[in-house]
Amino acid sequence: AQTVTQSQPEMSVQEAETVTLSCTYDTSESNYYLFWYKQPPSRQMILVIRQEAYKQQNATENRFSVNFQKAAKSFSLKISDSQLGDTAMYFCASMGGGADGLTFGKGTHLIIQP
Amino acid sequence: NAGVMQNPRHLVRRRGQEARLRCSPMKGHSHVYWYRQLPEEGLKFMVYLQKENIIDESGMPKERFSAEFPKEGPSILRIQQVVRGDSAAYFCASSRRTSGAQNAETQYFGPGTRLLVL
Numbered sequence: 113a114q115t116v117t118q119s120q121p122e123m124s125v126q127e128a129e130t131v132t133l134s135c136t137y138d139t140s141e142s143n144y145y146l147f148w149y150k151q152p153p154s155r156q157m158i159l160v161i162r163q164e165a166y167k168q169q170n171a172t173e174n175r176f177s178v179n180f181q182k183a184a185k186s187f188s189l190k191i192s193d194s195q196l197g198d199t200a201m202y203f204c205a206s207m208g209g210g211a212d213g214l215t216f217g218k219g220t221h222l223i224i225q226p
Numbered sequence: 227n228a229g230v231m232q233n234p235r236h237l238v239r240r241r242g243q244e245a246r247l248r249c250s251p252m253k254g255h256s257h258v259y260w261y262r263q264l265p266e267e268g269l270k271f272m273v274y275l276q277k278e279n280i281i282d283e284s285g286m287p288k289e290r291f292s293a294e295f296p297k298e299g300p301s302i303l304r305i306q307q308v309v310r311g312d313s314a315a316y317f318c319a320s321s322r323r324t325s326g327a328q329n330a331e332t333q334y335f336g337p338g339t340r341l342l343v344l
Binding site: 145147149154155156157158159162203207212213214215216217218219 | 259261267268269270271272274281282284285315317319331332333334335337338340
């Protein structure tokens with residue numbers, strides 16, 4: 113079984129600041145994938161970034177990057193130059209090589225203040 | 227390229243009625259997943275289907291819930307004799323999961339169906 117833990121229920125930063133959201137996971141799989149999804153007030157689930165566990169290089173997508181620490185089973189999301197539109201719930205998720213469904217954390221509510 | 231389509235977006239049912247939720251995957255995707263999101267919680271996996279096959283239903287409640295993905299048409303999540311505790315947002319996701327395809331395991335989500343049971 114996989115577990116995903118997000119220890120920050122809510123975070124608030126000023127526009128243009130950098131913010132890091134924490135995520136730890138537990139899995140017995142050797143091959144797995146990690147994801148960050150964003151859920152704005154519209155409730156649509158939007159893929160932010162993905163990471164294959166076998167890749168050592170941290171994934172980046174424009175202002176979004178991850179710090180993947182495999183040994184520590186940590187997968188944090190860094191948002192640079194935060195914008196008002198980044199305000200949303202952010203969910204960390206994992207998928208094992210043999211599992212079919214995503215396992216989600218409880219989410220972090222990120223608020224970007226003007 | 228059209229995304230994952232779900233309908234209806236909102237569904238209101240009275241206790242004891244049936245709810246049918248539909249999901250059409252992205253073009254080129256043949257794998258469908260259903261998730262449930264209770265208020266103030268993350269998404270919970272329910273079932274994984276390919277065309278005409280249920281691959282993994284480990285997250286599905288044992289009673290009243292069923293899912294199908296026929297050869298033609300959308301995937302259907304069916305909830306019989308709904309109760310107030312079934313009120314939630316139900317999300318469908320799809321992926322390619324074709325061996326060797328780039329990003330094949332990534333799941334893309336539909337907008338969800340918000341079910342309210344009165």
